Amino acid sequence: xxxxxxxxxxxxxxxxxxxxxxxxxxxxxxxxxxxxxxxxxxxxxxxxxxxxxxxxxxxxxxxxxxxxxxxxxxxxxxxxxxxxxxxxxxxxxxxxxxxxxxxxxxxxxxxxxxxxxxxxxxxxxxxxxxxxxxxxxxxxxxxxxxxxxxxxxxxxxxxxxxxxxxxxxxxxxxxxxxxxxxxxxxxxxxxxxxxxxxxxxxxxxxxxxxxxxxxxxxxxxxxxxxxxxxxxxxxxxxxxxxxxxxxxxxxxxxxxxxxxxxxxxxxxxxxxxxxxxxxxxxxxxxxxxxxxxxxxxxxxxxxxxxxxxxxxxxxxxxxxxxxxxxxxxxxxxxxxxxxxxxxxxxxxxxxxxxxxxxxxxxxxxxxxxxxxxxxxxxxxxxxxxxxxxxxxxxxxxxxxxxxxxxxxxxxxxxxxxxxxxxxxxxxxxxxxxxxxxxxxxxxxxxxxxxxxxxxxxxxxxxxxx
Numbered sequence: 034x035x036x037x038x039x040x041x042x043x044x045x046x047x048x049x050x051x052x053x054x055x056x057x058x059x060x061x062x063x064x065x066x067x068x069x070x071x072x073x074x075x076x077x078x079x080x081x082x083x084x085x086x087x088x089x090x091x092x093x094x095x096x097x098x099x100x101x102x103x104x105x106x107x108x109x110x111x112x113x114x115x116x117x118x119x120x121x122x123x124x125x126x127x128x129x130x131x132x133x134x135x136x137x138x139x140x141x142x143x144x145x146x147x148x149x150x151x152x153x154x155x156x157x158x159x160x161x162x163x164x165x166x167x168x169x170x171x172x173x174x175x176x177x178x179x180x181x182x183x184x185x186x187x188x189x190x191x192x193x194x195x196x197x198x199x200x201x202x203x204x205x206x207x208x209x210x211x212x213x214x215x216x217x218x219x220x221x222x223x224x225x226x227x228x229x230x231x232x233x234x235x236x237x238x239x240x241x242x243x244x245x246x247x248x249x250x251x252x253x254x255x256x257x258x259x260x261x262x263x264x265x266x267x268x269x270x271x272x273x274x275x276x277x278x279x280x281x282x283x284x285x286x287x288x289x290x291x292x293x294x295x296x297x298x299x300x301x302x303x304x305x306x307x308x309x310x311x312x313x314x315x316x317x318x319x320x321x322x323x324x325x326x327x328x329x330x331x332x333x334x335x336x337x338x339x340x341x342x343x344x345x346x347x348x349x350x351x352x353x354x355x356x357x358x359x360x361x362x363x364x365x366x367x368x369x370x371x372x373x374x375x376x377x378x379x380x381x382x383x384x385x386x387x388x389x390x391x392x393x394x395x396x397x398x399x400x401x402x403x404x405x406x407x408x409x410x411x412x413x414x415x416x417x418x419x420x421x422x423x424x425x426x427x428x429x430x431x432x433x434x435x436x437x438x439x440x441x442x443x444x445x446x447x448x449x450x451x452x453x454x455x456x457x458x459x460x461x462x463x464x465x466x467x468x469x470x471x472x473x474x475x476x477x478x479x480x481x482x483x484x485x486x487x488x489x490x491x492x493x494x495x496x497x498x
Contacts, residue, residue: 066230067198067205072468077432077498078398079199080339081192081463083347084381086373087173087215088360091128091407091417092425093446094370097160098132098141101444102409110410112447117418118167119363123411125445129367138436145374148382154436155385155394156427157496161440161449164405164421164456169361170217172404172421175456177221179485186225186476188460189345191485192467193231195474199342202298204234206345207338209331211238212324213352213359222347226478233347236334238327242303302337305330316383324351324376332380336387339397351376360403364416385429398431398466402459409445423449426459432466434498454493461490466497 093099105111106127114122132141135150140158142150149156166172171181178185186194193205208222215221222233236242305318313319317329328351335346350359353372362369381401388394406424407417423442429435440452461471464485471490475482 066194066228067201069197069199070195072196073470073473074468076466076468077396078430078466078468079396080343081189081345081398081400081431081467082335082339082384083189083345084377084399084401085176085215085347085349086360086377086401086403087213087350088169088358088362088373088403089405089407089419090360090373090403090425091362091366091370092160092420092423092442093407093409094128094130094366095143095145096141096158096425096427097442097446098128098143099409099442099444099446102446103127105445110445112443112445114408114410114447115422116167117408117412117420119412119418121412121418122408123413125409126366126411126415126417136436140436140438145370146378148378149385152382152385152429155389155429157429157433157435158425158427158438159440159452159454159459159493159496160423160425160438160442161452162402162406162424162426162454162456162459163449164424167405167419167421169215169404169419172419173215173217173221176402176404177215178223178225179457179460179487179489183217183220184223184225186227186231186485187222187233188463188485189222189233189347190224190227190231191474192345192464192469194227194476195464195469196344196467198344203302203338203341203343205343206231206233206347207343208233208235208347208349209238209334210235210349211328211331211351213350213357215349226483227476236299236303238330243299298341302341303334305333305337308333312383312387315387317379320379322375324353324372325379327351328376329380329383332384333387336384336391336393339393340391362407362416363412363418366415366417388430394430396431398433398463399429400426400459400463401428402426409447420447423447423453428496432498433496437495439493439495452495455489457486457489458491458493460485462493462496465492 093102102125105125107124110125130143130145132143134141136154138154140153142153164172164175166175166181174183175181177187189206198205224232316333317325320326331348335348338346356369360373388397405419405421408420412418440454441450442448443450464471471486475484
């Protein structure tokens with residue numbers, strides 16, 4: 034009997050595997066948006082954590098020291114200037130912060146980021162990024178979607194579309210809102226013309242991150258399951274009657290199913306009660322500064338989400354009363370940048386160290402970026418205007434070469450003059466590290482094959498380990 038049934042026992046095991054979304058993709062409906070898909074080449078990164086510093090971190094006050102600014106402080110700016118947001122061009126403005134060399138690599142970092150500076154041997158700092166836009170909304174869209182127009186898919190949506198999801202019970206693209214939504218609104222996290230299943234799911238800070246995530250006390254799982262089954266059957270029955278509707282309806286069904294599973298998964302993954310006191314202190318959850326605590330919560334949640342396979346996690350910055358514009362220091366540069374740096378510096382360093390200690394940094398790409406930088410000359414007496422012509426960002430982990438700087442701005446930190454990069458190049462490199470050829474990740478829309486990098490984008494090879 035055992036000899037004759039041996040194949041049957043194997044079939045039982047095979048049936049269990051095929052029921053799991055991680056195996057047997059052929060038995061899953063082709064329209065299932067969450068099916069894991071193979072990369073184009075061997076990936077270096079499995080997940081992305083994108084630390085969005087909205088408003089524009091000043092490169093000459095953070096990661097790109099320029100001694101000439103101190104020498105010429107208060108004097109007319111010597112270089113030819115381009116139009117700025119407000120065209121209030123003052124004199125040369127020195128950085129209020131000193132720079133020191135850190136780590137084995139000896140990279141200089143300003144006193145704004147004393148904690149991130151201790152991780153400098155893990156960072157690849159790009160000092161020559163440029164943007165096509167100098168206004169917040171358009172620049173935010175450009176950084177997120179590869180175009181300055183509203184309504185295109187975000188890079189997180191493209192990553193989830195290209196690779197599918199590693200986690201059955203959580204979205205592939207999650208946005209942790211620390212308090213400040215980007216100028217231009219949630220379209221920075223949109224799925225655009227991609228199926229709606231790939232859009233960013235925005236989680237709030239605090240005990241209730243998602244509206245209505247907790248079912249009513251009297252709601253039985255069996256009743257919810259019956260409702261979802263009925264919705265699915267009705268949607269699929271209606272699909273043939275509407276041209277082009279099947280994909281949209283399948284996305285709707287998939288979203289209902291995801292929402293059902295999130296009811297149990299989200300409260301667990303975002304519950305920080307089980308984290309040790311050492312980890313909580315590392316991130317800054319015990320800080321006396323409230324914005325630090327808020328951002329520390331987001332950073333720790335980001336680690337927990339990538340641990341569970343969420344493909345792309347973005348963090349927005351905290352807001353504080355009296356200055357709703359994040360890093361946008363048109364005046365009072367010192368107060369603005371010190372507040373914002375104090376909020377994010379310790380949590381980001383804690384995130385990098387925690388990921389590294391758990392062996393997760395090798396497979397998690399962390400990106401720190403603003404939509405543009407700031408001018409080395411003053412706006413008014415103590416502010417800086419928008420500067421898309423040369424600014425800094427950094428990457429860490431996920432196949433990035435550690436402890437390096439790439440590119441350079443001119444002697445005043447105004448324009449990129451060496452290794453000039455565009456946002457398209459950043460996107461191409463991020464996708465490459467995830468195992469995706471940016472020229473092959475396309476979606477047919479409007480009569481052409483669309484992609485995140487449009488017709489642009491070159492890999493920044495010196496950043497790749």
